Amino acid sequence: MAEYRLxxxxxxxxxxxxxxxxxxxxxxxxxxxxxxxxxxxxxDARKNAAAAHQLALWHAAGExxxxxxxxxxxxxxxxxxxxxxxxxxCAIGEAYTYGAVGLQVDHAxxxxxxxxxxxxxxxxxxxxSPFFISxx
Numbered sequence: 289m290a291e292y293r294l295x296x297x298x299x300x301x302x303x304x305x306x307x308x309x310x311x312x313x314x315x316x317x318x319x320x321x322x323x324x325x326x327x328x329x330x331x332d333a334r335k336n337a338a339a340a341h342q343l344a345l346w347h348a349a350g351e352x353x354x355x356x357x358x359x360x361x362x363x364x365x366x367x368x369x370x371x372x373x374x375x376x377x378c379a380i381g382e383a384y385t386y387g388a389v390g391l392q393v394d395h396a397x398x399x400x401x402x403x404x405x406x407x408x409x410x411x412x413x414x415x416x417s418p419f420f421i422s423x424x
Contacts, residue, residue: 322352322354323353326346326352326353326354329343329346330343333364337367337371337372337373338368338373340364340365340373341364341365341375341376343364344361344363344364344365344368347360347364348361358389361389362383362389362391365379372404374405374408374409375405377401377402377404377405377408378401380401381401381405382398384397384398384401
């Protein structure tokens, strides 16, 4: 029976994979505190739509020491959208288009939000979906 030997390339890949796996485990086990920037943005988000939008993005990705929380991200995004932040309105329209964050797919609501963004001269790729093309 032939003995299988790892080639040098396979050894490097195996080592790199193990290092990446250890780093992921370490990151998951470590609870990071919100950064000073995240704390200040959270204070500003009550008054500023752009800050609420940025806070939503950080919660969606789990960045700046904030927990990855899609529902909280959606709430901040909705707050920013209601304050006429075009990027947030696009994101809300996309969430309703694809049923993100446990939302029920609702093309009518999605169209309303993306139309609000479009009225602010914000181009949004959802208009190219078959549903929106049929409405125009």
